[in-house]
Amino acid sequence: MLNASTPSRRRKPGASRRTRRIDTRPAPPSRPEAAQRIYENIVRAVEEHRLPPGTKLGEQTIAALFGVSRARVRQALHHLSLTHIVTLHPNRGAFVAEPSIREARAVFAARRLVEPPLAASLVGRLGSAELQSLRRHVGAEEAARSAQDRRESIRLSGEFHVILAELSANTVVTDIVRGLVARSSLIIALYQRAGSADCAPDEHGELVDALGGRPARVIVRIMDHHLRHVEASLRLAAPAHAEVDLRAVLGADAR
Amino acid sequence: MLNASTPSRRRKPGASRRTRRIDTRPAPPSRPEAAQRIYENIVRAVEEHRLPPGTKLGEQTIAALFGVSRARVRQALHHLSLTHIVTLHPNRGAFVAEPSIREARAVFAARRLVEPPLAASLVGRLGSAELQSLRRHVGAEEAARSAQDRRESIRLSGEFHVILAELSANTVVTDIVRGLVARSSLIIALYQRAGSADCAPDEHGELVDALGGRPARVIVRIMDHHLRHVEASLRLAAPAHAEVDLRAVLGADAR
DNA sequence: CGGCCGCCAATTGTCAACAATAGTGCCAAA
DNA sequence: TTTGGCACTATTGTTGACAATTGGCGGCCG
Secondary structure, eight states: OOOOOOOOOOOOOOOOOOOOOOOSSSOOOOOTTTHHHHHHHHHHHHHHHHHTTTOEEHHHHHHHHHTTOHHHHHHHHHHHHHHHHHHEEEEEEEEEOOOOHHHHHHHHHHHHHHHHHHHHHHTOOOHHHHHHHHHHHHHHHHHHHHHOOHHHHHHHHHHHHHHHHTTTOHHEEEHHHHHHHHHHHHHHHBBOOOOOSSSOOEEEEEHHHHHOOOOHHHHHHHHHHHHHHHHHHHHOOTOOOOOOHHHHHHHHHHH | OOOOOOOSSOOOOOOOOHHHHOOOOOOOOOSSHHHHHHHHHHHHHHHHSHHHHHHOEEEEHHHHHTTTOOOHHHHHHHHHTTTTSSETTTTTEEEEEOOOOOHHHHHHHHHHHHHHHHHHHTTTTOOOOHHHHOOOHHHHHHHHHHTOOOHHHHHHHHHHHHHHHHTTOOOOHHHHHHHHHHHHHHHHHHHHHHOOOOOSHHHHHHHHHHTTTTHHHHHHHHHHHHHHHHHHOOSSOOOSHHHHHHHHHHHHHHH
16 A cells, blocks of 8 residues: 655755746746745735734735735645644635734743743854844844834844744754744734833843853843743733723724 | 735724634534544654655545545645655655754754753643653553554654643644654654664653652753653764765766 | 524635646667 | 667646635515
8 A cells, every 4th residue: 555665865856947838927937836935925924014913815815916826825825824824714714813812822931942942052152253143133123123114123023033043053943933933923913012112122132242152041041031021011911801902992983 | 015015904893803613513524624634644654653754645545545635635745744744846746754864953952952841841730630641651651662562652652742742731832842753753763773672761751750849950851861862762873874975976976 | 673584795615627747668779 | 788869657736617605785574
């Protein structure tokens, strides 16, 4: 039943270029991996808070936007649902996920579990070039914040954690962190406090400085504190939160 | 530019915030989530080393086996490729993944990053019922090992780590660990030493005992040691037989 | 006048046919 | 005998149409 073939250790078969088909329509050039492109675009839009939680993602709509078939969109949406960026309701469609408070807490707990020791593992393994690059990134974050560019600020802020993970040179860990960061963006979009625009002053800079030579224990503490700080800046408090919200909505506007 | 406008409108303002899911139907188990069933079956087969790395997974073959259409199988295979259980070669098909040595190391490094602090977080949070359950599981592991039931032994051994993660009551962390354990099974199937049938004497039992009341620091050490032990029992040393060797030979000859 | 219950439009889920591609074996020519 | 090319076959990738389900909407009844 099972054809246990000998493991093929030949060269990778990704070298074929198929540019035979002349595109009569404005279809984007990169045919292969179109699903990947859709996936990344939506992730990015969600991370930058341009697609708010609850937004419906109709298959036909997206297919028309990207100039691809529905099947491709389905693939991308399925992928997004596996990473908890969107929620699929059978026979109803795909919606940008609305993580529950419990899930939000779980995501941040996972980050507190993974990222502090991850950052600590970088101590003494970063050259001056890497530290320089990190400082530049932090500088860009500050610039975006000063320029009131909320979108860019949010993106860079999340990207900082992904870059740290990449510096570990462990793709497995990087993928995990990338997923957690994306979900965090969704959570922040959903639960951020109204007033406080951006609650993270410059803890990233502090962390980079500490990575210069402080002991691992200090790094762990800073990262843990930072993540707790971000989580504490959200409205994840009460189970009674729903009632209050409803009443506020009803009182504010009689729809 | 790329995604000019939000492709969809927001959810209606007056709509209920809670998802009103109608689950009144007993849901015939075969129809909905058929792809999920295929996915889990293949994962399990891989975890139990019944599907060796490199095995070709033809769409038509699997579709016939499960009595479903090819589309369903494609979905499952795509899911499997996202979790790095299978590798998709364009126009060639799906194969059970053959993790490289580098990837194998990365997976175990990720586990050493996540699981020790995860286990430590359970200290003092487990009731006697949970500890009892864990001990029963370890007993089952030993029984399977004594009975030479390699398949069951492997499955239970991996499941132990998943159960530990589940006890954290954090579904995010549980999913991460589940993925890492599955990939580890693949790695073990590929790189286990010929002679040593099972190199983990009873470190799980030791860990459960320690979870009874030992301090977190001890738990961390035991789990870290256990994971290092498992990794050390594999042949991850050298360029063994892999592509590096081949490529070197070819490069030397061709020129 | 309000609530209930049937169509109806829209969207998703499924499938089957079609097109394209890579691997395989054969055949002819050097 | 070896090598290069070529057609064939089996499998994957893609598309489009069709069926099923949902939620809305209007009419009907209480």
